Amino acid sequence: MGRMSARKSKSTRITLQDVARKSGFSPSTVSIVLSEAPLSRYVAAQTKERIRKTAEVLGYRPDVFARSLRSRRSNTIGVLLFDISDPFCVLILRGIEKALHGTRFMPILMDAHHERAQFEGYLDLLMERRVEGLIVVANWLFDEGGLLKASSREPMPSVVVGRDVSEQRIGSVIVDNEAGGYLAIKHLYDLGHRQIALIRGPEKLIDSTRRWNGIERFARENGWKIDPRRVRQLRDAIEPISGFEGGMQLTADLLQSRQKFTALMAFDDLTALGALRALAQAGLSAPRDCSIIGFDDVPLAALSTPGITTIRQPMEEMGAAAARRVLDALHEGRSLGSGLQMLPPELVLRDSTAKLD
């Protein structure tokens, strides 16, 4: 109270000790109350209240480092994005965030921009930061070797979104690609199209095969023949953007091949955008001269002209599902539930497809 009081009042953080002194209880009690430890069951109600009030008044904020050091819990979950510039990621992120909000966990984001070295480096960084769980958003091509190694070195609940990692210890959340492929081709077929060009995904991407299986199943079930002369395949490439280039080139190629087609099913939305561009360059337009359907429903799909009809991956739900699985494993101390989780896709109607007349 005197001028120049003993404790410097400026720039000195308020600690648990301060709250203890001021409230008249021991640091232990204060800690137990404020962190709602199991023992707090025994603490008298008015004690709790007094401590909470004092903490409030002093503006006490626990030091995360001291806390994590002692309790050996970081209260964080690592989120490793394979490439944030892929619009695919953003909604997944949102889903993760929403699911984590209100829990004691905070996501720590890292973006590897599709570089393997970065990926492993960031993975290491996350381990060093002692994340308690891991979510990998692994769109497009990515090599899972590093992840497996790391996760076995220091076991923790891990889930991969967008990729089927067939590994016991790691969970996966993906869209049902087979159903998606089926849905897409069915839509075109229902509109009356029979001469349909197909751009398959890169060979190494398991999604490609799954979607293709869906297409084949539809063909079988409806007696429709897939004409291999109208089929093209994207090459394996690492950047998500390459889908655009690929879609453009392959569509140009299809147009030149003189195999008539009234509709085109692209591997994903970027490929579809590329196809749109190629059509335009040939003086054609969708859906008048050719219907086009994509896959994913990235934000761009709605903004292009025409808006792209597509198969939506429920990205926000996928992110949330992944987060929930990590949380469950963390709370209940048991390992992740059965490996693979598939969410249903959904047809989104826009303006790039139309009835064949």
Add this chain to the structure above:
Amino acid sequence: MGRMSARKSKSTRITLQDVARKSGFSPSTVSIVLSEAPLSRYVAAQTKERIRKTAEVLGYRPDVFARSLRSRRSNTIGVLLFDISDPFCVLILRGIEKALHGTRFMPILMDAHHERAQFEGYLDLLMERRVEGLIVVANWLFDEGGLLKASSREPMPSVVVGRDVSEQRIGSVIVDNEAGGYLAIKHLYDLGHRQIALIRGPEKLIDSTRRWNGIERFARENGWKIDPRRVRQLRDAIEPISGFEGGMQLTADLLQSRQKFTALMAFDDLTALGALRALAQAGLSAPRDCSIIGFDDVPLAALSTPGITTIRQPMEEMGAAAARRVLDALHEGRSLGSGLQMLPPELVLRDSTAKLD
């Protein structure tokens, strides 16, 4: 060496103590060597080597929490995104990451998805995590009140990207909007356009005014008259996506007004995409019936058909510049250099603009 050695070999972390014991030096020396503290100048070369080797062999990883607790440095910089779904952000992020890479700092990302409450909440979280510096990526409309309050409560080097925060303690990195507006209108004028429609940005956004000033300066310098009947203004709205809707509606409105225009300058790329859609709905197309120019050069601009001619904001550089300023302030202990930093925009030619014939 005996079976069942005293220290449990599993799941027990390797600490500084272990390295000390094994190498035969004290924890102090080991710490000094491994963290390259000033005192390491006096440590004998071979001592250093031995310690480093031992650490390597044991696979020692310092505990970040213990380290931060004692040293009072978190080695992190908070990156607060106003809305990550705005494609504007992503490249800025990349710039930040690149600039931080190789320093002792790691970015901690938080995304407020354009909600004020979230913004302040996350800001709090970042403070709690003891970030040493702060970068706010503040595209579109955002309220800086919370930021100012927080930054004065716990002073740290802070830079805002994409917004001119006229405040001593907070730095800003933005594109030179005035020059950008000038460049855009000049491009259309050079192509021969005189009847140019303009969609201004929201009133509350300072960028709008700056770009407008650039347009007016060009008009003055070249004796061109801005016809208010061809001018529209986006309304103040919080979601970045609203630029698309706005662009569409206002363009439709312009078309109906019967004021002929051969070119349209949109406030940003999303607005331009909206305009494109409106033209298409009126049976018109760019650039044949109307040239369109955008602003920002978000990734979508290159992928739409036609590709959108636009004024590029050097986003990656902006991010890097912001990070560098924070780093400088941190290293040299002095406050941030002069408040506002403006980077030059650049005209990117694509297919949505053409010569008037």
Add this chain to the structure above:
DNA sequence: TACCTATATTAAAACGATTGAATGAAAGAA
């Protein structure tokens, strides 16, 4: 000799929380 400086290393005290074991008090049981 005594004193200083530079080099090389370490002891010990933090940093600010959590937690297992201990202590006290009150109430109920034998």
Add this chain to the structure above:
DNA sequence: TTCTTTCATTCAATCGTTTTAATATAGGTA
């Protein structure tokens, strides 16, 4: 009475580093 049990709180150790001040040795200088 004495022993247990339950409730309420605290003691003291601990988490794994960093850092300040101290120690020790050797060489140089006055």
